[in-house]
Each structure stands twice: as C-alpha cells, then as structure tokens.
Amino acid sequence: MPDNKIIFLDRDGTINKEDGYITKVGQLELYRGTVPALRMLNEAGYGIVIVSNQAGVAKGLLTESELMKINNALLEMLGSENIMVERLYYCPHHPDAVIPEYKKDCECRKPRTGMVQSAEKALNVSARGAYMIGDKLTDMELAHNFGGKGILLQTGYGKEEARKINSTAHNPVYIAGDILDAVEWLKANNKL
Numbered sequence: 001m002p003d004n005k006i007i008f009l010d011r012d013g014t015i016n017k018e019d020g021y022i023t024k025v026g027q028l029e030l031y032r033g034t035v036p037a038l039r040m041l042n043e044a045g046y047g048i049v050i051v052s053n054q055a056g057v058a059k060g061l062l063t064e065s066e067l068m069k070i071n072n073a074l075l076e077m078l079g080s081e082n083i084m085v086e087r088l089y090y091c092p093h094h095p096d097a098v099i100p101e102y103k104k105d106c107e108c109r110k111p112r113t114g115m116v117q118s119a120e121k122a123l124n125v126s127a128r129g130a131y132m133i134g135d136k137l138t139d140m141e142l143a144h145n146f147g148g149k150g151i152l153l154q155t156g157y158g159k160e161e162a163r164k165i166n167s168t169a170h171n172p173v174y175i176a177g178d179i180l181d182a183v184e185w186l187k188a189n190n191k192l
C-alpha cells in the first residue's frame with residue numbers, strides 16, 4: 001500500500017451499532033455516519049482494516065462459522081455502498097473460554113497487536129503512526145502498543161469508557177462523537 005496509508009477500525013460500537021454480543025446477521029446495523037466516513041477514507045486512499053475481538057465464540061454464544069457469516073454480511077453491506085475494506089480480522093479467543101479450543105491467552109486479542117501484525121504482513125505496510133478508531137480504551141491501548149494513535153468514539157461503550165480516562169491511561173488523541181466526526185477531524189487536521 002503506497003505511503004503507508006492504513007487505518008484500523010474496531011467493529012462493534014464503531015462501524016455497526018453496539019448490541020451486546022452480535023450473534024445474528026439481523027443485529028447488524030450501521031451507524032448513520034459509517035458509510036460517509038468510510039467513503040472519505042477510501043477516497044483519501046486509505047486501506048481500511050477492521051480489527052475485532054469476538055470472544056462470543058470462546059464463550060459459546062456463536063460458532064466461528066456464524067461469526068464469519070456476520071462478518072461477510074457486514075462487508076457486503078459496505079460493499080453495496082462501494083466501500084472497500086482491505087482486511088477484517090477477528091479474535092475468537094478468550095482466556096476464560098468455555099469452548100476449550102478457543103481458551104487461549106492469545107496474541108490477537110486486543111490490546112495485543114497480533115491482528116495488526118497480520119495486516120502489516122498481508123498488506124506489506126507498517127502500522128507505526130497509524131490511527132486506530134474504536135469505542136473502548138482497549139482500542140486506545142492497542143494503538144499505543146503498535147506505535148499508533150487512538151481516537152475514541154462516544155458511540156458504543158465510548159461514553160462509559162471516556163469516564164475511565166486518567167493520566168496513566170493510553171489516552172486518545174481525540175474523542176469523537178462518532179466515526180464520521182473522527183474522520184472529519186482527521187481531514188480537518190490534515191491527517192488524511
């Protein structure tokens with residue numbers, strides 16, 4: 001990818017509405033700002049990479065193949081708006097999993113950087129300095145861990161999460177109302 005133009009996005013509470021564990025395609029609903037925000041990123045030449053913790057698989061709430069159906073449905077919803085997503089990565093593991101094969105202290109669960117490293121390899125880019133947009137402080141911590149910058153949204157769990165920010169946390173560079181606000185902020189500050 002030229003010029004290292006890559007941006008990392010969380011899935012639930014960021015792109016699609018937070019709805020507890022999403023176990024069915026019917027629960028997928030995009031935020032109003034999602035399509036215009038992702039279009040701006042595409043038009044600016046940014047490769048969009050979605051990185052999503054999906055511990056519902058480890059907890060037995062849905063199977064990995066059901067999760068893949070939901071992910072594909074999301075990509076189709078975006079594709080029907082001509083939004084191009086380079087990669088979508090998920091972590092199905094959890095240290096306290098009830099499904100033994102997913103019980104793992106893995107490297108891919110955010111805030112660890114396994115999914116970001118996979119994207120770096122697959123797309124032949126460096127994530128250093130890239131932005132990570134999400135609704136949780138673990139997303140901000142992930143940004144810190146890969147040498148990037150976090151933008152916290154107030155959608156999803158973001159309002160509660162913003163209250164937990166303190167001087168020792170891995171603080172976001174900006175707290176945005178929603179994903180469109182985040183991308184508009186990047187553009188207004190000449191970061192796109």
Ligand SMILES: [Mg+2]
Pocket residue numbers: 010011012013014134135136156
């Ligand atoms: Mg989220």
